[in-house]
Amino acid sequence: xxxxxxxxxxxxxxxxxxxxxxxxxxxxxxxxxxxxxxxxxxxxxxxxxxxxxxxxxxxxxxxxxxxxxxxxxxxxxxxxxxxxxxxxxxxxxxxxxxxxxxxxxxxxxxxxxxxxxxxxxxxxxxxxxxxxxxxxxxxxxxxxxxxxxxxxxxxxxxxxxxxxxxxxxxxxxxxxxxxxxxxxxxxxxxxxxxxxxxxxxxxxxxxxxxxxxxxxxxxxxxxxxxxxxxxxxxxxxxxxxxxxxxxxxxxxxxxxxxxxxxxxxxxxxxxxxxxxxxxxxxxxxxxxxxxxxxxxxxxxxxxxxxxxxxxxxxxxxxxxxxxxxxxxxxxxxxxxxxxxxxxxxxxxxxxxxxxxxxxxxxxxxxxxxxxxxxxxxxxxxxxxxxxxxxxxxxxxxxxxxxxxxxxxxxxxxxxxxxxxxxxxxxxxxxxxxxxxxxxxxxxxxxxxxxxxxxxxxxxxxxxxxxxxxxxxxxxxxxxx
Amino acid sequence: xxxxxxxxxxxxxxxxxxxxxxxxxxxxxxxxxxxxxxxxxxxxxxxxxxxxxxxxxxxxxxxxxxxxxxxxxxxxxxxxxxxxxxxxxxxxx
Numbered sequence: 403x404x405x406x407x408x409x410x411x412x413x414x415x416x417x418x419x420x421x422x423x424x425x426x427x428x429x430x431x432x433x434x435x436x437x438x439x440x441x442x443x444x445x446x447x448x449x450x451x452x453x454x455x456x457x458x459x460x461x462x463x464x465x466x467x468x469x470x471x472x473x474x475x476x477x478x479x480x481x482x483x484x485x486x487x488x489x490x491x492x493x494x495x496x497x498x499x500x501x502x503x504x505x506x507x508x509x510x511x512x513x514x515x516x517x518x519x520x521x522x523x524x525x526x527x528x529x530x531x532x533x534x535x536x537x538x539x540x541x542x543x544x545x546x547x548x549x550x551x552x553x554x555x556x557x558x559x560x561x562x563x564x565x566x567x568x569x570x571x572x573x574x575x576x577x578x579x580x581x582x583x584x585x586x587x588x589x590x591x592x593x594x595x596x597x598x599x600x601x602x603x604x605x606x607x608x609x610x611x612x613x614x615x616x617x618x619x620x621x622x623x624x625x626x627x628x629x630x631x632x633x634x635x636x637x638x639x640x641x642x643x644x645x646x647x648x649x650x651x652x653x654x655x656x657x658x659x660x661x662x663x664x665x666x667x668x669x670x671x672x673x674x675x676x677x678x679x680x681x682x683x684x685x686x687x688x689x690x691x692x693x694x695x696x697x698x699x700x701x702x703x704x705x706x707x708x709x710x711x712x713x714x715x716x717x718x719x720x721x722x723x724x725x726x727x728x729x730x731x732x733x734x735x736x737x738x739x740x741x742x743x744x745x746x747x748x749x750x751x752x753x754x755x756x757x758x759x760x761x762x763x764x765x766x767x768x769x770x771x772x773x774x775x776x777x778x779x780x781x782x783x784x785x786x787x788x789x790x791x792x793x794x795x796x797x798x799x800x801x802x803x804x805x806x807x808x809x810x811x812x813x814x815x816x817x818x819x820x821x822x823x824x825x826x827x828x829x830x831x832x833x834x835x836x837x838x839x840x841x842x843x844x845x846x847x848x849x850x851x852x853x854x855x856x857x858x859x860x861x862x863x864x865x866x867x868x869x870x871x872x873x874x875x876x877x878x879x880x881x882x
Numbered sequence: 883x884x885x886x887x888x889x890x891x892x893x894x895x896x897x898x899x900x901x902x903x904x905x906x907x908x909x910x911x912x913x914x915x916x917x918x919x920x921x922x923x924x925x926x927x928x929x930x931x932x933x934x935x936x937x938x939x940x941x942x943x944x945x946x947x948x949x950x951x952x953x954x955x956x957x958x959x960x961x962x963x964x965x966x967x968x969x970x971x972x973x974x975x
Binding site for chain 1: 888890891892893894895897899900903905907908909910918925926928929930931935936949950952955957958963967968969970972
């Protein structure tokens with residue numbers, strides 16, 4: 403859309419073909435780019451292409467020649483009002499105000515909350531926000547900026563650049579984040595975490611993906627009494643729950659993300675309702691770095707990872723008793739699969755889950771495991787997380803013939819027109835039996851988080867850390 | 883009474899930058915002899931059929947094809963910006 407707007411402003415008439423359920427998004431994005439009356443029409447999700455083309459081609463070409471209407475000829479300046487105080491009234495009246503919803507047409511056909519994630523919030527009075535702001539030394543009117551140079555999918559960003567919240571590219575102040583922290587049910591000591599999450603710009607999911615979750619690492623976990631133990635990805639802990647709500651509330655308010663308008667996950671997932679956990683750094687085997695250290699922070703510095711989940715979450719492939727039987731005496735189904743019957747462990751249990759990792763989708767994984775299972779990997783010989791990542795990545799190699807049977811690869815290789823990054827050769831030059839990694843260009847995308855317990859369970863979430871030098875991990879201490 | 887007390891409540895909405903609104907570019911009188919770019923981004927089921935139809939049914943148009951298999955369109959060169967008369971972008975998602 404930005405490029406279409408650029409062309410129109412340069413005097414080149416355009417017409418855009420989209421999919422019908424995305425009309426709301428096209429209109430909103432066109433408005434944001436300053437060319438609100440872009441001409442566009444829908445293609446079908448279901449009609450075979452040749453039939454669809456017969457239906458829309460003439461109308462599409464007419465869009466290049468039909469004279470402009472008065473509306474399409476309009477120019478001007480749009481500056482929305484942005485009051486600091488959005489409502490004045492009693493608590494009861496404010497509840498009604500903040501719980502407003504607007505009906506979003508197809509593809510939602512239901513109300514979507516205007517200021518919340520759909521659930522009731524804690525009302526952000528001036529007094530409550532002022533108290534929340536005691537949680538940081540940053541000034542209320544300070545714009546949220548990047549605290550260090552960062553490589554992102556949008557390119558290189560520099561320390562001090564304002565954070566543009568997705569999808570609308572809006573900015574925010576410390577006070578606005580504090581306002582949202584009140585709404586989420588946070589305490590002032592949570593605010594540095596909230597500000598670090600805000601520094602991510604709150605990326606949202608695309609049409610097919612599952613949402614976001616956050617994981618806090620470092621000393622602040624104990625300071626604010628987050629849970630990194632039993633049930634850490636679930637409900638119950640007040641800090642986990644309040645911090646978990648932040649992303650959704652920020653995306654809605656700071657980023658202008660509206661489900662069904664410009665936030666289009668077809669099904670979405672429970673992730674987007676709020677998921678926050680904490681890393682159990684005490685449970686790390688010797689030499690295994692925490693998320694904070696992996697991102698370049700010191701062990702005594704705190705950080706938060708804002709993960710996007712492009713595909714599924716898998717887990718609990720084995721019974722906990724079956725895991726113990728494997729490791730203690732080499733019995734049971736896991737031992738039979740690993741061909742270690744009767745041989746006491748420790749055994750590399752990753753071999754048991756390996757067949758599932760690239761059964762449906764290519765890419766790296768985040769593996770969450772309890773301390774005992776991490777310890778077993780250490781005892782086998784993985785003296786660092788990097789060694790596990792490297793092992794996993796090597797296991798992901800498969801033939802080009804197999805690799806071509808994934809779905810996303812037609813897209814990620816740009817229709818096989820690009821260069822295969824490991825060999826440096828054009829994809830179309832590679833023979834079918836050439837080996838390529840399904841786990842990413844290198845092992846740096848993988849991620850391990852130790853937490854939960856004590857039942858022997860691991861979960862694998864598709865998607866991991868981002869590019870070296872960037873990635874989804876943000877320092878918390880800079881926001882104290 | 884306590885429940886009648888009036889409070890001020892803060893605005894959580896992000897800061898929206900002002901936008902200058904531009905009109906659309908003038909439309910063409912007709913397509914005869916015009917250089918029209920068909921910029922392809924995804925959905926080959928549609929775009930292969932569309933490219934074929936455009937070339938067959940509208941031979942009077944000077945079609946230029948730009949192709950990508952992801953959502954980022956190929957940009958026009960500096961020279962093309964001077965010569966191109968119109969652009970079709972398909973399919974965006």
